Amino acid sequence: MGGHRPGWLNGTLAWATVIYLILPITIILPVSLTDQRFLSLPYERLSAQHYVTLLTTPAWTNAILQSAWIATASTLLAVVLGTLCAIGCWRLSRRSTDLVRALMLLPIIIPTITYAVGLYRYFARLGLLDSFTGVVIAHGVTGIPYVVITVSTALAAFDPRLESAARGMGASLGQTLRWVILPRIMPGIVSGAIFAFIHSWDELVVVLFIASRRVFTLPRKIWDGINENLDPAMAAVAVLLVGMTVLLLLMDLALRRRRTG
Amino acid sequence: MSAVAGHALSLQRVSKRYGDFVAVQDASLEVASGQFLTLLGPSGSGKTTILMMIAGFVEPTEGRVLLDGRDITALPPERRDFGMVFQGYALFPHMTVAENVAFPLRVRKLGRAERDAKVRAALDLVQLDRFAERKPSQLSGGQQQRVALARALVFDPALLLLDEPLSALDKKLRAELQEELKALHRRVGRTFINVTHDQEEALSLSDEIAILNHGHLIQVGAPETLYERPATRFVADFLGKSNFIEGEAEADAGGFVLRRGAARVVASGAPRAGRTLLSLRPEKIALLPEGATEDNVVEGRIASWSYVGTGYALTVMTPDLGNIRVHLPAWRIPVSPAEGLPVRLGWARDAAVAVAEDPGSPVPGGVA
Numbered sequence: 001m002g003g004h005r006p007g008w009l010n011g012t013l014a015w016a017t018v019i020y021l022i023l024p025i026t027i028i029l030p031v032s033l034t035d036q037r038f039l040s041l042p043y044e045r046l047s048a049q050h051y052v053t054l055l056t057t058p059a060w061t062n063a064i065l066q067s068a069w070i071a072t073a074s075t076l077l078a079v080v081l082g083t084l085c086a087i088g089c090w091r092l093s094r095r096s097t098d099l100v101r102a103l104m105l106l107p108i109i110i111p112t113i114t115y116a117v118g119l120y121r122y123f124a125r126l127g128l129l130d131s132f133t134g135v136v137i138a139h140g141v142t143g144i145p146y147v148v149i150t151v152s153t154a155l156a157a158f159d160p161r162l163e164s165a166a167r168g169m170g171a172s173l174g175q176t177l178r179w180v181i182l183p184r185i186m187p188g189i190v191s192g193a194i195f196a197f198i199h200s201w202d203e204l205v206v207v208l209f210i211a212s213r214r215v216f217t218l219p220r221k222i223w224d225g226i227n228e229n230l231d232p233a234m235a236a237v238a239v240l241l242v243g244m245t246v247l248l249l250l251m252d253l254a255l256r257r258r259r260t261g
Numbered sequence: 262m263s264a265v266a267g268h269a270l271s272l273q274r275v276s277k278r279y280g281d282f283v284a285v286q287d288a289s290l291e292v293a294s295g296q297f298l299t300l301l302g303p304s305g306s307g308k309t310t311i312l313m314m315i316a317g318f319v320e321p322t323e324g325r326v327l328l329d330g331r332d333i334t335a336l337p338p339e340r341r342d343f344g345m346v347f348q349g350y351a352l353f354p355h356m357t358v359a360e361n362v363a364f365p366l367r368v369r370k371l372g373r374a375e376r377d378a379k380v381r382a383a384l385d386l387v388q389l390d391r392f393a394e395r396k397p398s399q400l401s402g403g404q405q406q407r408v409a410l411a412r413a414l415v416f417d418p419a420l421l422l423l424d425e426p427l428s429a430l431d432k433k434l435r436a437e438l439q440e441e442l443k444a445l446h447r448r449v450g451r452t453f454i455n456v457t458h459d460q461e462e463a464l465s466l467s468d469e470i471a472i473l474n475h476g477h478l479i480q481v482g483a484p485e486t487l488y489e490r491p492a493t494r495f496v497a498d499f500l501g502k503s504n505f506i507e508g509e510a511e512a513d514a515g516g517f518v519l520r521r522g523a524a525r526v527v528a529s530g531a532p533r534a535g536r537t538l539l540s541l542r543p544e545k546i547a548l549l550p551e552g553a554t555e556d557n558v559v560e561g562r563i564a565s566w567s568y569v570g571t572g573y574a575l576t577v578m579t580p581d582l583g584n585i586r587v588h589l590p591a592w593r594i595p596v597s598p599a600e601g602l603p604v605r606l607g608w609a610r611d612a613a614v615a616v617a618e619d620p621g622s623p624v625p626g627g628v629a
């Protein structure tokens with residue numbers, strides 16, 4: 001291995017940055033295990049009581065289930081639309097398709113709050129406010145960019161001769177897509193799906209705007225909880241949220257490693 | 262599919278233009294059933310474009326493509342039923358060898374038993390039956406090429422199209438696979454259309470060669486015909502090597518005489534007059550021993566020479582005809598070559614052939 005060994009200053013700075021980044025996340029773990037009835041560090045012993053509350057209080061379990069369902073449904077929507085869009089742009093590959101691809105990235109470029117205000121006006125007219133469908137659509141559409149990015153990257157590495165070969169052997173567009181293109185770009189699709197899921201799983205701003213009484217996702221429940229009371233169950237929820245996200249990211253990492261390995 | 266194994270293909274006045282760029286200009290071609298035809302030309306000559314028009318991936322700007330007399334110009338590639346071996350093979354990396362070969366059958370919704378039997382037969386045909394469960398990345402270049410062949414032949418295609426099938430392989434392997442490809446063509450008796458820029462490959466594999474340059478189809482014929490009777494300067498130069506002698510021709514008893522300055526060159530063939538270009542192969546010229554004579558005799562000095570294993574390659578500077586390249590079998594050379602050595606060159610009157618200048622190149626006054 002060549003290269004310089006980092007000096008002590010560099011090393012210290014790097015570690016300080018890492019700690020700065022993960023400290024707020026790690027602090028919630030001991031807080032969630034507190035033996036007190038308010039948001040604090042454990043006084044005498046560790047306790048799992050808030051996890052029990054979390055899993056036995058219908059308000060919390062409902063929120064968890066709702067979030068899971070919304071994330072799953074919106075991921076499905078984002079994956080289907082994003083993949084089709086990426087494949088379409090790749091196949092046509094004109095100047096206009098570059099524009100379309102750039103447009104698809106808008107939801108993550110423009111400030112979420114702007115997007116949320118727009119959605120609010122528009123969903124009110126369509127009667128989609130405070131509905132499961134509305135949130136799924138909103139999260140699905142804002143999840144598309146992640147899928148478009150990862151699938152486009154996978155397609156850039158796809159050998160177009162494979163498509164020609166399939167067609168030359170008599171395969172229809174559908175067969176070529178199913179048996180040749182999709183299997184080749186599957187790692188990109190899965191990656192996109194993971195990011196779209198994470199996006200919906202911890203999205204708050206849009207939900208705050210378009211949901212009121214019926215739709216309570218986990219992030220929104222935490223938000224309300226913080227405003228109303230300082231229940232340590234919230235720390236337990238936060239651990240759950242972070243755990244889920246880390247799990248998904250590790251999955252993505254493992255997939256990438258398998259692809260390059 | 263009919264019982265006849267091969268199908269006939271014909272191109273009628275086919276052109277392909279991309280904006281102002283002419284990739285193929287007015288090409289007509291007949292490929293008889295069961296034939297092995299090679300499209301030969303340097304890169305950019307339009308040979309691959311013609312193959313892609315036959316395959317259906319490129320739509321001709323003008324002209325028609327006929328299969329057994331049926332117009333297929335507008336038919337998309339997936340409905341033409343042609344097997345194709347792509348440059349670099351285009352094997353599906355996520356499938357095993359067997360799955361790759363089964364792909365065209367899966368597309369055609371064949372039953373499992375029939376599919377397996379055909380895949381096995383196709384892999385047997387290319388001697389890869391032991392590799393059925395491997396992935397393409399676990400095979401050598403030559404083996405991948407054979408998988409591509411098996412995959413292209415497994416569904417009994419009307420035609421087999423090959424796009425530079427041997428170009429990715431090293432020289433020795435290429436020679437081996439040329440033999441195999443030729444044997445395979447004989448065994449399956451189908452119509453093969455091959456694209457290459459390698460003249461040796463074209464000569465050794467093909468029943469017919471179509472030579473292309475700058476988008477023009479210049480000459481079509483059997484390899485022997487093309488080599489012995491090239492129609493144009495380009496053909497004579499691209500297939501093997503050639504000397505060119507230009508002069509004024511006039512008819513004589515056995516054909517014609519070409520005058521160039523003080524020199525006279527007699528040639529057989531149709532009598533002709535006016536400006537004429539002769540092509541003379543280096544290996545058809547002899548070094549004449551003392552006292553011997555020939556139809557044509559030219560004196561000169563050896564300007565340079567090299568030993569190439571099969572013989573000597575000499576460049577002889579002649580006062581009358583300029584530099585002439587001569588190729589002599591090593592064991593038949595009457596002198597030991599040395600620079601500056603005076604020699605007499607001789608060749609029979611039927612050794613040289615008149616060739617035309619090529620379309621697109623400047624035509625010196627009135628070549629027939």
